[in-house]
Amino acid sequence: MSQVQSHDSESSARGDHAARLYHQPWPSDWWLRRASFTLFMIREITAVFVGGYAIFLLVLLFLPAGAFQAAVQGPVSAFMHVIVLVMALYHTVTWLNLTPKVLVVWRGEERVNPILLTAAHYVGWIVLSLVIVGLVVFLAGGGA
Amino acid sequence: MADENAILEVFRYQPDQKSEPTFQRYEVPFHEEWVVLDALNYIKDHLDGTLSYRWSCRMGICGSCGMMVNGDPKLTCSVFLRDYHPQVMRVEPLRGFPVIRDLVIDLDDFMNKMTEVKAWMIPKEERSIEQGEYLQSPAQLARYRQYSTCINCTLCYAACPVYGRHTEFVGPAAIALAQRYNMDSRDGGYEERAETLFDEHGVWMCTFVGDCSRVCPKNVDPAAAIQQAKVSATKDFYRSLVPWGKRRTET
Amino acid sequence: MEVRRHDIVIVGGGGAGLRAAIAAGEQFPDLSIGVVSKLYPMRSHTVAAEGGAAGVIKPNDSIEQHISDVISGSDWLADQDVVEIFVNQAPRELVQLEHWGCPWSRMPDGSVAVRPFGGMKTERTWYAADKTGFHMLHTLFQTAMKYGNVVRYDENFAVQLLVHEGRCQGVAALDFRTGEVFPVVAPAVILCTGGGGRIFAFTTNAVAKTGDGMALAYRAGVPLKDMEFVQFHPTGLPDTGILITEAARGEGGILVNKDGYRYLQDYDLGKPVDVNDPEHPRKSTMELGPRDRLSQAFVKEQAKGGTIQGKFGDYVHLDLRHLGAKRIHERLPFIVELCHEYVGLDPVRDLIPVRPVVHYMMGGVHTDLDGATPLPGLYAAGECACASLNGANRLGSNSLTELLVFGARAARAAVEFGRQNSALATEALAAQAADQQRQIQERFSRRGSEPIARLRQELNEAMEVGAAIERDGEGLQQACNKVAELKARLQDLRLTDHSTTFNTELPAALELENMIDVAECVVQSALARTESRGAHQRRDFPKRDDQQFLKHSLAYRTDAEPRIEYCDVTITKWPPKERHYG
Secondary structure: OOOEEHHHHHHHHHHHHHHOOOEEEOOOHHHOOOHHHHHHHHHHHHHHHHHHHHHHHHHHHHOOOHHHHHHHHHHHHHHHHHHHHHHHHHHHHHHHHHHHHHHOEEOOOOOOOHHHHHHHHHHHHHHHHEEEEEEEHHHHHOOO | OOOOEEEEEEOOOOOOOOOEEEEEEEEEEEEOOEEEHHHHHHHHHHOOOOOOOOOOOOOOOOOEEEEOOOOEEEEOOEEEEOOOOOOOOOEHHHOOOEEEEEEEOOOOHHHHHHHHOOOOOOOOEEEEHOOOOOOOOHHHHHHHHHHOOOOOOHHHHHHHHHHHHHHOOHHHHHHHHHHHHHHHOEEEEEEHHHHHOOOOOOHOOOOOHHHHHHHOOOOOOOOHHHHHHHHHHHHHHHHOOOOOOOOOOOO | OOOEEEOOEEEEOOOHHHHHHHHHHHHHOOOEEEEEEEEOHOHHHHHHHOOOEEOOOOOOHHHHHHHHHHHHOOOOOOOHHHHHHHHHHHHHHHHHHHHHHOOEEOOOOOOEEEEEEOOOOOEEOOOOOHHHHHHHHHHHHHOOOOOOOOEEEEEEEEEEEEEEOOOOEEEEEOOOOOEEEEEEEOOEEEEEEOOOOOHOOOEOOOOOOOHHHHHEEEEHOOOOOOOOOOOEEEEOOOOHHHHOEEEEEEOEEEOOOOOOOHHHHHHOOOOOOOOOOOOOOOOOOOHHHHHHHHHHHHHHHHHHHHEEEEEEEEEEEEOHHHHHHHHHHHHOOHHHHHHHHHHOOOOOOOOOOEEEEEEEEEEEEEOOOOOOOOOOOOOOOHHHHEEEOOOOOOOOHHHHHHHHHHHHHHHHHHHHHHHOOOOOOOHHHHHHHHHHHHHHHHHHEEEEEEEHHHHHHHHHHHHHHHHOOOEEEHHHHHHHHHHHHHHHHHHHHHOOOOOOOOOOOOHHHHHHHOOOOOOHHHHHHHOOOOOOOOOOOEEOOOOOHHHHHHEEEEEEEEOOOOOOEEOOOOOOOOOOOOOOOO
């Protein structure tokens, strides 16, 4: 493989100087120093909970009907659901805002406005959510 | 206007004298039209000739004068005293890099990364000079143009907490430059670059903090380049699972 | 002291230096090429060029036409054989750069796009939006990284040419990181160090442009040619001197005085065409006249009282508003960015204040059409050289092409020379470098009384006044005296930084020394040329004088002021005529 050559590695004088470089410490509270870093850390940590909830849901599917009912009822469960919902919403918003970075749509030389793309995704998300809520309500009504 | 003074606290590291850095306070005349670099030049010319820093074009295109100003990576030729004054300006070397002296950082690692990702044209098909230029439509040019405007100022590395803690990460600018060639209709070097781009120190180390794009003075949006590279790598992976899949992502 | 040996050494990592490195590295994989550059190559000032690079490519254009434009633009001081070679090789070099990935702007059919430029009768300027130099430099730098036989010495400053028995065999280089001076030897050396615009106070040039290569060659006995010809670009931002590209006028921008009047029509540059007329901008007239004439028109308009008074000197307005937001953003995005950042204006809605600003040196190290200097083994290319392509006035967009054409030519000639003269007096060269190290150390410990910044400022002011767009004998004599005085005071320089690690004060002192040598050649050559030609306008000698001065000036170093000699201009098929625009 061709490799760019720089003479410094061979130079003894440079070797001495390399030892005198100052390595700036990376502060342990770095993630508190900027809002974007803090939000990032919250995202990293909450991912564990959101993931855990997904596994919890999968496990529930394999439980007998009575046990399912027992697991999702009661104030503790309701509270947990609200918390996880908030976390999931945060991840959803992150994901939708990230979309235009990944999904670049071109119309000739013009890039389709990223805000438009994100907005379309939000609309899709809300419509889909409404459909599911409607379906659940319909099924629940039918069941009664 | 110059009746007022602006105050700078400047990071000093002089390995010939002291093994630990210090901060030095300077007062310079405040001028509405001065950039932070003008203040450093005033210090150098009139107050303290021993202060070392890099600069050249003073018009935001050579990429030399990146420093931390009040904790944020900036091109000092493009931010004004008036943006901070009367607040004290704390000027430090770009974070995440070893410091050679005062505000001068060691760029060797970044320079090597540019080479590792093969940030140069690897033509899809050879063409002689006599055959003239490769044809490239304005639309094809538009696909990679943004990533070709990186000035190598390395502000994005200073903003990246991943690079700050794991310098083996290829990092935003080098990945954006690799993507610049990957997305160029004339280029066929995707496979060669994939070795570095998609290995353990490549795009997957990025956790999408997104600060690289926020600090980029040229709106290159390296975060987008990295995420797009991730998508390419993912598509490659799924293609590799099926017998008819070809390990090549469209550009 | 370690000696680095290469087959050629290139000093300077800008456009010319990198083109030379690639030319040698690609064609001769068995050779080792050293590139000694005081900046990381991608920081070099080529990066700041905006408008474009000229080369005949479209069917409505011809080689003949480009040649004729260059010669007339040069006020007949260009060597016509050099112009012919340049114009013929220009398209090849630009296509080569395209093959290396340069993102040239395109036509809808995918071919490269060209735009009109000053003094060119046909549109032939290739461009990458308005960041052409930036894209060219980065393309060259990234391409150069491919070649394993190109060894870079980044942030190493060439402080002396190593000359032994009449042959240049390397350079002594100061490593900024360690403060060490070491010899980099090779049978051929190419200087690609750019111009010296920083001798003036108000310039578009980066701080790095201190005429280093010119001074190195000059001290080695090589003459500097046509140094009196300094180009003032008509459109720089007041205060900062930041360049507003000629492409702004190529796209149709106009220059207006304080009354909104297109004043250029009063200065023999043709009649204005309405901005909405499809004929506008008419090539080679009005705003698309050559740079020397436009800058001179500003001075005359200023004398007439037509300019606008500002905090940072008089200015006129560049008006782009009629081009519309879409075209401005597409073709001139960097201008939008610069105006927004540095003067808080939007060219889509606002007038841009501009005034003439020192931009380029037509003169430089005397070379032939292969970049060879009179000193065997020493070559030069790019702005630091004077192959006599540009004569008394360079046309915009020729310099980017020039550094490609002559960078490559110099490399090939240097390789050939090195093959035939491969013996190196290594020990003697190392001794010279060691001596240079001692001299620098001596300078280091000196406790003088003159701060660098003060001498530099006095030099800048003297040049600004004495070697302005319009000059006269008296002013030039004063500038000569001042420069001589500064040269003497240089001996008493005060250095306060005695560290060896990335000491930036020491190189600044060495640069100041280079600037003073270069400035002395500019003012002495200007004083000696008692005529007006191209960019050199003497109030006391307002006419061109072909009888006496259809000649290149050559400034040779002596112990006192430079000795000025003259040599002939090569005229082949294009006899001198009156220049005519409009």
